Amino acid sequence: MANKSAEILCIGTEILMGNIVNTNATYIARGLANLGINVYHQSVVGDNPERLRDSLRLAFSRADIVITTGGLGPTYDDLSKETIAGYFGRQLVLDPESLEKIEGYFRRSGRQMTENNKKQAYMPKDCTIFENKNGTAPGCAIEQDGKIAILLPGPPREMGPMFEHCVLPYLSRFQDTVLVSRNLHFFGIGESALEARLYGLMTGSTNPTVAPYAKTGEVMLRVTASVRREEDAPALIEPVIGQIKELAGEYLYGIDVGDLQTAAVRALMQKGLHAATAESCTGGLVSKRLTEVDGASRVFECGVCSYSCEMKEQLLGVRHETLAHFGAVSRECAREMAAGVRRLSGADIGVAVTGNAGPKASEEKPVGLVYVAVDSGRCREVLELQISREDDDAREYIRTIASSHALHLLLKAANEY
Amino acid sequence: MANKSAEILCIGTEILMGNIVNTNATYIARGLANLGINVYHQSVVGDNPERLRDSLRLAFSRADIVITTGGLGPTYDDLSKETIAGYFGRQLVLDPESLEKIEGYFRRSGRQMTENNKKQAYMPKDCTIFENKNGTAPGCAIEQDGKIAILLPGPPREMGPMFEHCVLPYLSRFQDTVLVSRNLHFFGIGESALEARLYGLMTGSTNPTVAPYAKTGEVMLRVTASVRREEDAPALIEPVIGQIKELAGEYLYGIDVGDLQTAAVRALMQKGLHAATAESCTGGLVSKRLTEVDGASRVFECGVCSYSCEMKEQLLGVRHETLAHFGAVSRECAREMAAGVRRLSGADIGVAVTGNAGPKASEEKPVGLVYVAVDSGRCREVLELQISREDDDAREYIRTIASSHALHLLLKAANEY
Structure with missing residues (x-):
């Protein structure tokens, strides 16, 4: 049996x-x-039975499986189930088990269940x-005549878990092969530069x-x-992972690790280290990113966001002469x-950011000039960055980069500790 | 002339x-x-000329205007322009002005322009x-035979400004009427509760x-x-705004103000006040949200993120007995x-958050129990929140709420100062 094709139809x-x-x-x-x-097509259509029927007919003319989201709510304008059941010539019938679960959901959340x-x-x-x-x-x-319609609710926090726990197992029955992936995370190298290094490997590999x-x-x-x-x-x-490591391993910060903050928190945990942050721009x-990670409280001591020069002096012990001489945006x-936040918190590693995220130049320092420092007692490092971008989102972009x-400096310092 | 209809086709x-x-x-x-x-349909299709042509034909059978994004890049698989020009039977011809601008773009960014x-x-x-x-x-x-195709680049930071500054003015020529909106921002009331209060107004109003x-x-x-x-x-x-204010004005925190952080920073600026934050969960x-707002440096003094109890005592001056007796997650x-961060920073208003964002209960305090406090010297307030959500994103949800x-307490304190 060949692998099937699907379309996504959001309502x-x-x-x-x-x-x-x-x-x-x-x-x-x-x-x-x-x-x-x-998947060769995705489409979006409004809560309109006629247009939904047309879209469904089109989608099934091109694909074996059509997955819809939305229109399963309790109100009069939620019409997906009725329309799609009608498309297949099926009645909606009361499913007692579903009714019981809905009643249970309302009981648990302490809300009144309304008639609608x-x-x-009522299910097809x-x-x-x-x-x-x-x-x-x-x-x-x-399922009907070799076609499959899958109806999912619209709210992502309902749709996501249902897709993960019900739809994927349901669909995998129809597949001959499974795809298994590993994700390699790189920092400090651009996409095109990485592609240039791995060009032969990327174009030459078919499986994987x-x-x-x-x-x-x-x-x-x-x-x-x-x-x-x-x-x-x-x-x-x-x-293949081995070959990639040989060609660009120095930029690889983790495998299947999600993101920099997760990698950093894991590295700190593994070594039993604590970190603290000092931030300006x-x-x-x-x-915020460090504490997104579940378990961050075991490795994160404190963060100081010292927006004013006074706070940099008073809280972090940055010397007055340093600020007067070099300015707040300086190496x-x-x-x-x-060093100051490390001392203040007693953490093993202190990491700091100061710079100008814009939109205006300050202290005659250009927008996008940022200094990032780490201090683990054993190792000290300061990076000078010039982050450029010329649009409305520049401020958030500079802050994110x-x-x-x-986080990358913190990860490195933890690994080398 | 009636208003036109459009479809969005992302490639x-x-x-x-x-x-x-x-x-x-x-x-x-x-x-x-x-x-x-x-707009009655949106669709997505891959970088495939045949499927793109079919999608285009379908879209023009349903709408007057089709707006595409993507496929305008320099590489061999960017085929939108060729395919769509072909659909209309048009040649691509070199536009000297565009070439000059592309050359200028590379000069400014200091990168080498490649042949592709x-x-x-080359434009239709x-x-x-x-x-x-x-x-x-x-x-x-x-434009051809009463139909309009609009081709836009795929990267959002290129597409967005082009849409705003070129496409909207271009399209407004075809419209008889313009829509003018004002956005009213509410906090502390759910969507359904607000709808219940404004039901008559919302269902009874057609213009606006x-x-x-x-x-x-x-x-x-x-x-x-x-x-x-x-x-x-x-x-x-x-x-209508007047009527809405009468019915739900106590929850209205701003008009056309974007978000809570922008409203808070503006209120602080207007009164010439400074704020400081103390955060745990x-x-x-x-x-981070306050400093997203351009100009935050004029009103934001410092933030302390005291994740450990020691830091709460040492930095913020929370009393040891308080922590021992009531715990860190307490009113x-x-x-x-x-009070501590206000004292520490000399800011006019201090705002604090402590709670349990999960995933596990701590100090026998349930996940989602959060205390938020504000202290402006003149007014002190503490809110107890129980924020519930039962899925994988619960942690970020609790932190966001x-x-x-x-931010809302800070805004209120600034307004009442």
Whole structure:
């Protein structure tokens, strides 16, 4: 049996009007790609039965599987289930088990269940029902004449877990092969420079494939093998990872590690180290990112966001002469901030950022000039960065890149400790 | 002339594969909605000429205007311009002005222009060219037989400004009426509760319309009038704003103010006040949000992120007995943190957050229990919040909601100062 193809059809006037970003399509697309299911089209249509029917007919003329999101709510304008069941000539019938779960959901959340919520327990006849653990609307799959319609709720926090725990296992039954991926995370090298180094490998590999994904200031390489059984994947993937390490290993900061903050927190945990942050232009972004990671409290001591010069002196012990002579945006100030927060907190490693995130030049220092420092007692390092970007988002961009450098320095210092 | 309809067609395999979120569609959809142009379909198709041609044919069978994004890059797989020009039977011809601008772009950025970048200066014959100020690929509009194709680059930071500064003015020529909106920002009331209060007004109004938009922990109401001339809008909009204020004014924190952090920074500026933050479970998120706002340095003194109890005592002067008796997640600790950071920094207003963002209960305090405090010398207030959510994103959700409450308390304290 060949791998199937799918389309994603998101239903909701609020997406058409641009009121919400369609993250559902991205989430589902990624899951299908991992499963090896080809997706050639995504579409969005409003809560309109006629247009929905047309879109459904078109989608099934091009693909085996159509996955819809949205329109499963309790109100009169939620029409996906009715319309799609009608498309397949099926009735909606009350599913007692779903009704019980909806009633239980309301009991647990202490809210009153209204009559229209009952509508959500009526499901297309003979469908496969997917339980909704984060809301009231169940999802379902309808199989007919070699086609499959999968109906999922619209809210991402309901759709995501249902897709992960119900839809992926359901769909994997139809696939001959599974895709197994490992993600290699790089920092300090651009996407095109990394591609240049790995060009032969990337264009020459078919199984596994090697594909780059850029995100702000970072590059991820995904190595993906297509195998019959998951346990066959390492034999294909590991040698390619070895080659990548040989060609660009100095920029690789982790494998399957998610992001810089997770890598940094894990490295600190592993060594039993504590860190502290001192921030100026990033305004708390470094500590915010570190404390996103579950378990950060075991390794993160404190963060000081010293926006004014007085606070840099008073709290972090940056010397008055340093500020007077070199200014707050200086190599010297960054170094003293890192040392200062380390001393103040008693942490093993202090990391500091000071710079000008714009929009205006200050102290005659250009926008985008940032100093990032780390101090672990054993090692001290200061980086000078000139981060350029000429648009409305420049401020957030500069702050994000600067915070990534700080996390990367922290990770390095932890690894070398 | 009636208002036109449009479709959005995003081109890019990376969207189909779920590697990037399609924020372009949202951005364009919102702009078209503001212009009063109806959008009934959005679609995504890969970098494949045949499927692109089919999608284009379908889109033009349903709409007057098709706006595409992506596929204008310099490499061999960027085929949008060729394919769409071909659809209209037009040649690509070298546009000397575009070539000059591309050359200038490379000169300014100090990079070498490669031969394939020249491809970007070839434009469909007799099109309207849109300059790209943030990249090399120009956009364009092709008008033929009452249909309009608008081709935009894929990177959001190139697409967005081009859409704003070139496409919106271009399209507004075709519209009889303009839409003028004002955004009312609410905090502390849910979307359904706000709808219940304003039900009659929302369902009874046609010009202006009143529509709610929920974002994490906040609700925005958009009041939109359709008028021939922009200056006619206030006479329609202002009376409705007056009615909304009467019905739910106590939750309205600002009009056209963007978000809580911008409202807080503006209020502080207006009164010439300084603020400081003390954070535990939010880990710097409050200071991060405040310092997002351009000009924050004039009102923000410092932020202390005291993750450990020692730091709460040592830096913020929280009393040892308070921590021993009530714990770090307590009303008393929040109050002393706010007072402490105010004292430490000399700021007029101190705001503090302490709580348990999960994933595990700590000090026998449940996940989601958060205390938010403000201290302005003149007024002191502590809120107890129990923020619930049962999914993988619970931690970030709790932190976001907690930080919003902190910003709201700060805004209130500044307004009442």
